[in-house]
Amino acid sequence: xxxxxxxxxxxxxxxxxxxxxxxxxxxxxxxxxxxxxxxxxxxxxxxxxxxxxxxxxxxxxxxxxxxxxxxxxxxxxxxxxxxxxxxxxxxxxxxxxxxxxxxxxxxxxxxxxxxxxxxxxxxxxxxxxxxxxxxxxxxxxxxxxxxxxxxxxxxxxxxxxxxxxxxxxxxxxxxxxxxxxxxxxxxxxxxxxxxxxxxxxxxxxxxxxxxxxxxxxxxxxxxxxxxxx
Amino acid sequence: xxxxxxxxxxxxxxxxxxxxxxxxxxxxxxxxxxxxxxxxxxxxxxxxxxxxxxxxxxxxxxxxxxxxxxxxxxxxxxxxxxxxxxxxxxxxxxxxxxxxxxxxxxxxxxxxxxxxxxxxxxxxxxxxxxxxxxxxxxxxxxxxxxxxxxxxxxxxxxxxxxxxxxxxxxxxxxxxxxxxxxxxxxxxxxxxxxxxxxxxxxxxxxxxxxxxxxxxxxxxxxxxxxxxx
DNA sequence: CGCGAGCTTGACGTTGTTCAACTAGAGTGG
DNA sequence: CCACTCTAGTTGAACAACGTCAAGCTCGCG
Numbered sequence: 001x002x003x004x005x006x007x008x009x010x011x012x013x014x015x016x017x018x019x020x021x022x023x024x025x026x027x028x029x030x031x032x033x034x035x036x037x038x039x040x041x042x043x044x045x046x047x048x049x050x051x052x053x054x055x056x057x058x059x060x061x062x063x064x065x066x067x068x069x070x071x072x073x074x075x076x077x078x079x080x081x082x083x084x085x086x087x088x089x090x091x092x093x094x095x096x097x098x099x100x101x102x103x104x105x106x107x108x109x110x111x112x113x114x115x116x117x118x119x120x121x122x123x124x125x126x127x128x129x130x131x132x133x134x135x136x137x138x139x140x141x142x143x144x145x146x147x148x149x150x151x152x153x154x155x156x157x158x159x160x161x162x163x164x165x166x167x168x169x170x171x172x173x174x175x176x177x178x179x180x181x182x183x184x185x186x187x188x189x190x191x192x193x194x195x196x197x198x199x200x201x202x203x204x205x206x207x208x209x210x211x212x213x214x215x216x217x218x219x220x221x222x223x224x225x226x227x228x229x
Numbered sequence: 230x231x232x233x234x235x236x237x238x239x240x241x242x243x244x245x246x247x248x249x250x251x252x253x254x255x256x257x258x259x260x261x262x263x264x265x266x267x268x269x270x271x272x273x274x275x276x277x278x279x280x281x282x283x284x285x286x287x288x289x290x291x292x293x294x295x296x297x298x299x300x301x302x303x304x305x306x307x308x309x310x311x312x313x314x315x316x317x318x319x320x321x322x323x324x325x326x327x328x329x330x331x332x333x334x335x336x337x338x339x340x341x342x343x344x345x346x347x348x349x350x351x352x353x354x355x356x357x358x359x360x361x362x363x364x365x366x367x368x369x370x371x372x373x374x375x376x377x378x379x380x381x382x383x384x385x386x387x388x389x390x391x392x393x394x395x396x397x398x399x400x401x402x403x404x405x406x407x408x409x410x411x412x413x414x415x416x417x418x419x420x421x422x423x424x425x426x427x428x429x430x431x432x433x434x435x436x437x438x439x440x441x442x443x444x445x446x447x448x449x450x451x452x453x454x455x456x457x458x
Numbered sequence: 459c460g461c462g463a464g465c466t467t468g469a470c471g472t473t474g475t476t477c478a479a480c481t482a483g484a485g486t487g488g
Numbered sequence: 489c490c491a492c493t494c495t496a497g498t499t500g501a502a503c504a505a506c507g508t509c510a511a512g513c514t515c516g517c518g
Contacts, residue, residue, distance in 0.1 A: 068375045075378040077371060089367045092360065097368055121353040127360075128350065131321065134363050138318045141370050142306060142326055146297045148377055149304040149417045153474070180497060188378045190475055195498050382506075409465065419507055424466050459518100466513070473506085481498070488491090 010035065015060050015082055019129035027119045027126075034112035040102040047086065049099040055110045057086040062106025063168065065182065069099040076185045078140055079103070079168060088134050091117060104177055148188055151226070156187040157197045158225035161207065165216055173208075173215040239264070244289050244311055248358035256348045256355075263341035269331040276315065278328040284339045286315040291335025292397065294411065298328040305414045307369055308332070308397060317363050320346060333406055377417060380455070385416040386426045387454035390436065394445055402437075402444040 010020070010032040020028065037060075040046055046057060049069040061082050068075040077098055080086055086100050091113060120127050147156055160183065165172055176183075180191040187194075201207045206222060208215040216222060239249070239261040249257065266289075269275055275286060278298040290311050297304040306327055309315055315329050320342060349356050376385055389412065394401055405412075409420040416423075430436045435451060437444040445451060 068371060070375060072379050075375050077374065089364050089371075092357065092364065097371055121357065124350040124353065124356065127353065127356050128321065131349075131356075131360060131363065134360065134367065135318050135321065138363065138367055138370070139326055141367070141374065142297060142318075145306065145370065145374060145377070146299060146304050148374070150301045191497075192476080192499085193474065196474095199498080420465075421467085421508080422506065428466080461516105461518085463516095464514090467511085469509090469511105471506105471508080473504105475502105475504075477500105477502085479499085479501105482496090484493100484495085486491105486493080488489105 013060075017058060017083060017085070017129075017133075019126055019133060022125040022129055023119065023123060027123060030115055031111055031119065034115045036110050038108050038110055040106045040108065042102055042104050044102050046100040046102060046106070046108065047096055049096060051096050052094055053087060053090045053096050053113060055113050056088070056091065056116050057100070058109040058111065059084050059086065060107040060109060062102060062108075063104040063177070064100050064106055065103050065185075066098050066100045067185070068097075074099075074185055075188070076182075078137075078144070079186075081168065085133060087113075088130065089137065091120070091130075103182065151228075153187060153189050153193055154197060154200075155226050155228055156189070157194065157201075158222045160187050161201075161214070161216060162219070162222055162226060164214070165219075173213055176212045176214050242289075246287060246312060246314070246358075246362075248355055248362060251354040251358055252348065252352060256352060259344055260340055260348065263344045265339050267337050267339060269335045269337065271331055271333050273331045275329040275331060275335070275337065276325055278325060280325050281323055282316060282319045282325050282342060284342050285317065285320065285345050286329070287338040287340065288313050288315065289336040289338060291331060291337075292333040292406070293329050293335055294332050294414075295327050295329045296414070297326075303328075303414055304417070305411075307366075307373070308415075310397065314362060316342075317359065318366065320349070320359075332411065380457075382416060382418050382422055383426060383429075384455050384457055385418070386423065386430075387451045389416050390430075390443070390445060391448070391451055391455060393443070394448075402442055405441045405443050 010016070010028050011025070013020075020031070023031070040062070046064060049067075059080055059082055064080045064084075064086065066077045066080055066086060068077060080100070086108075087096060089098075090096050120130060147159060151159070164176070164178075165174060169175070178186075180194045184191045184194045198207070198209065202209055204221075206216070206218045206225075208217055239245070239257050240254070242249075249260070252260070269291070275293060278296075288309055288311055293309045293313075293315065295306045295309055295315060297306060309329070315337075316325060318327075319325050349359060376388060380388070393405070393407075394403060398404070407415075409423045413420045413423045427436070427438060431438055433450075435445070435447045435454075437446055
């Protein structure tokens with residue numbers, strides 16, 4: 001699994017996190033000094049649940065699945081994409097809470113956690129942004145919790161399709177790069193159920209599917225379904 | 230719903246959060262100045278999902294259920310007790326993410342959020358502790374997520390009994406002050422299932438139940454069950 | 459004594475999983 | 489270019505786990 005190292009200085013980084021924009025040039029430089037850039041291939045593991053943490057991962061490009069991995073079936077916590085951090089929940093812990101795996105080819109920045117924490121301690125505006133990001137993760141997981149507990153699979157699948165369109169691919173006919181298995185994990189069900197629901201939604205003219213290209217024809221119906229039950 | 234106001238100065242508070250111990254006397258005083266102490270009766274609502282946030286709640290004594298409340302059935306996020314904060318996930322948001330209700334008579338400190346945030350900005354050590362607390366919430370909800378997705382109800386019920394013994398009541402024969410309904414919500418099931426499982430566990434000599442007093446006789450078996458499936 | 463809320467129990471239905479068989483398509487090697 | 493294999497996806501049937509409904513019970517309280 002070769003990982004190429006092509007560094008661009010943080011100062012000129014196109015995809016800088018809003019949090020990093022709060023840093024002084026000096027601070028940004030010290031982050032830059034203790035940083036490496038890695039490329040992950042689709043399917044490659046980025047970090048492993050329970051392993052020791054010494055760095056924080058920032059995604060420049062790509063799509064990553066973040067999941068709990070405790071021996072049994074994986075439970076997906078969420079997807080992360082360009083602009084997101086992986087590992088914020090463990091910045092003061094010694095162990096990582098989850099695993100991450102690239103669902104598409106992914107470019108990431110690995111920053112030294114010690115340096116990161118030092119700067120967190122020096123720069124309150126930065127710290128505020130980091131807290132906001134962590135809280136965003138909390139809000140997302142609460143939403144997920146809610147829909148796992150209260151919404152049946154038909155609704156969760158509808159929700160997933162909307163999220164793929166609106167948040168992940170950000171276009172309407174979109175090319176699905178996830179396997180049925182990953183879709184199933186995302187809504188905590190079996191691949192078979194995903195198949196059946198896809199078929200059902202096609203037959204009801206809610207979606208059109210050609211190969212890996214999905215088109216959502218009836219957004220309103222999907223939205224209705226995603227709230228129901 | 231009368232709430233009595235009996236203030237003790239923060240400096241002398243017995244149940245001060247570890248985070249507050251990082252404050253300078255001056256900072257603690259300004260928290261103290263903008264603070265009120267309230268008592269909630271069992272069953273009383275403490276705050277409401279979606280309402281505007283202007284304060285942060287700290288629990289001095291009691292037991293509180295924190296839950297998502299979006300019209301449909303409630304989804305419990307977790308229980309909070311002495312030493313816990315409610316509302317940390319919304320310190321930079323305008324709306325609260327969840328509701329809270331007292332499960333037992335509860336004493337709480339309500340601190341002004343503006344003051345809290347000002348101090349958060351001034352005191353990095355404090356900010357670190359707050360991030361740790363938020364991350365603890367994240368870790369808990371991930372655990373919950375995992376068990377909701379991977380563990381069946383028998384296992385989740387076993388887990389609940391262990392948690393009640395170890396974390397909530399911290400004693401072995403313990404007097405259960407939660408209704409079946411709340412227990413059911415805690416593991417996302419129906420009251421009927423709780424009844425049936427209680428009966429089953431009694432008949433298998435895993436627990437003894439006398440009225441509201443539960444005694445766990447076979448901890449190992451419970452632990453085994455809580456991992457299984 | 460009687461009322462009512464919370465709890466229990468049984469019968470039944472629904473949802474969604476599991477298993478197994480089958481299909482389609484992509485990649486490989488002759 | 490064609491067989492061959494392998495994986496991902498689809499489909500159907502059987503089944504298990506739970507929820508729902510309805511009826512009955514219990515116990516505290518007026």
